[in-house]
Amino acid sequence: MSGPVSFEALDAWLDANAEALDVDASRASEVLPQLVRSRAVAAGVPEALGGAGGSIADAIDTVAGVAQRSLTAAFVLWGHRTFIEYVLQSENEALRTRWLAPLLAGEIAGATGLSNAMKYLSDIEPLQMHATRSGNAFALNGSLPWITNLRREGFIAAAAFDHDDGSPPSIFAIPHDAPGVERSDDLDLIALRASNTAALRVNGTVLDDTYRLAANAPVWLARVRPAFLGLQCGMSIGLARRALLATLEASEASRGSIHEEIHELEATLANQSSQLKQGVLDGTFFNAPATMFELRIALVDTVTQAVSLEVQATGGRGYLRGQSGGARRVREASFIPIVTPSLVQLKSQLARHRRAAAA
Incomplete structure (x- = not known):
C-alpha cells in the first residue's frame, strides 16, 4: 500500500x-x-x-x-x-x-515491549528477559507483564535481553508464532480495552541474529528513546487538545468564568507541542534526555488540567452517559501518568540526575 x-x-x-x-x-x-x-x-x-x-x-x-x-x-x-x-x-x-x-x-502488528528496557536504561529496574547462546542462535526466556498491540491475528514484539556471557544486553524482535512464545489473555483494563494489551512470556524461544534489532541495547536505546517518548507524548497532546476543544463547545455561561484558564492552557499546550517536535528533530532530547523527561512530566499536568476544565465547562451534562466523551477522557487521562516511564519513575530519575549534577 x-x-x-x-x-x-x-x-x-x-x-x-x-x-x-x-x-x-x-x-x-x-x-x-x-x-x-x-x-x-x-x-x-x-x-x-x-x-x-x-x-x-x-x-x-x-x-x-x-x-x-x-x-x-x-x-x-x-x-x-x-x-x-x-x-x-x-x-x-x-x-x-x-x-x-x-x-x-x-x-503483522508491531509491539514495543521496551518499557522494561527504557527503565533499565534509566537505572530504574533490571532487565526481566535473559538470553543464552545456543549454537548460532539464542535461547530466550522471561516475561513482560504489559505490552500493547499484541494482536491475536499476529504480532512481533521488541524486548531487551541480558546475556549470560557478559556481552552487552541486546534487543530481539519476537514473532508470535515462534515456539515458546505465549500471549496472556487481555489485561482487565478500566479503559483502552480494545488495545490488545496483554502479558508476554518466552520459554526457551530460539532466535538467531536475523531477529536481533540491536546488539548493544544501551547504546541503541539511547538513540531511539527520543522517538519512543516523542510518539508517546503525542497521546498526551491529542487528549489535552480535545478536552480543551470540548470546553470551547460548552455554552458561554458554562465556560465564561474559566475562559482565561482555557486560553492560557491552549498556549501552554501549543508551546509544549512545538518543543517536543523540535527537541526530537534537533537532537536535544538525545544529548540532554532530562529535558525530555521534564517535558513528559509537564504534559501530564497539562492533560490533567485540560480534562478538569472540560469537566467544569460541561457540568452535569458530562456526567450523563452518551452526552459527551468527557467521562471517557477522564478515564483516558488517568492512564497518562502511569504509561511507562510513569510519572513517578520520571520524577525519581530526574532527582537522581540533579543529585549527580550537583555532586
Whole structure:
C-alpha cells in the first residue's frame, strides 16, 4: 500500500467508535486495519521504503490527531509506529527487509515491549528477559507483564535481553508464532480495552541474529528513546487538545468564568507541542534526555488540567452517559501518568540526575 496519509475516513470511524473501543475488548481486531487504511502507520517513514514520507514530527502529529478522538486507537498506533521506528533505526538490514513492508501493510502488528528496557536504561529496574547462546542462535526466556498491540491475528514484539556471557544486553524482535512464545489473555483494563494489551512470556524461544534489532541495547536505546517518548507524548497532546476543544463547545455561561484558564492552557499546550517536535528533530532530547523527561512530566499536568476544565465547562451534562466523551477522557487521562516511564519513575530519575549534577 502506498500514497499519502488520509484521515477523513479514519476520523469519522474513530468518532463513531471511540466509546466502544474504550470499553469493549472484542473490538480490538478492528483498530489496526483502520490505522493502516488511512496510512497513519506510515507517517514519517521514508517514501523510498514504502512510507508516506515526512519526519518523526509528522508521526508525532499523527498520534496526536488520533488521540484527539480515541486514546485507545492512539495507544495502538504508538505501539505499532514505535516498533516501525525500531526497524528503521536498526542496523539489521535483513530484519528491515523482511518485516517493514508487512508492518506498513498491517499484516503483522508491531509491539514495543521496551518499557522494561527504557527503565533499565534509566537505572530504574533490571532487565526481566535473559538470553543464552545456543549454537548460532539464542535461547530466550522471561516475561513482560504489559505490552500493547499484541494482536491475536499476529504480532512481533521488541524486548531487551541480558546475556549470560557478559556481552552487552541486546534487543530481539519476537514473532508470535515462534515456539515458546505465549500471549496472556487481555489485561482487565478500566479503559483502552480494545488495545490488545496483554502479558508476554518466552520459554526457551530460539532466535538467531536475523531477529536481533540491536546488539548493544544501551547504546541503541539511547538513540531511539527520543522517538519512543516523542510518539508517546503525542497521546498526551491529542487528549489535552480535545478536552480543551470540548470546553470551547460548552455554552458561554458554562465556560465564561474559566475562559482565561482555557486560553492560557491552549498556549501552554501549543508551546509544549512545538518543543517536543523540535527537541526530537534537533537532537536535544538525545544529548540532554532530562529535558525530555521534564517535558513528559509537564504534559501530564497539562492533560490533567485540560480534562478538569472540560469537566467544569460541561457540568452535569458530562456526567450523563452518551452526552459527551468527557467521562471517557477522564478515564483516558488517568492512564497518562502511569504509561511507562510513569510519572513517578520520571520524577525519581530526574532527582537522581540533579543529585549527580550537583555532586
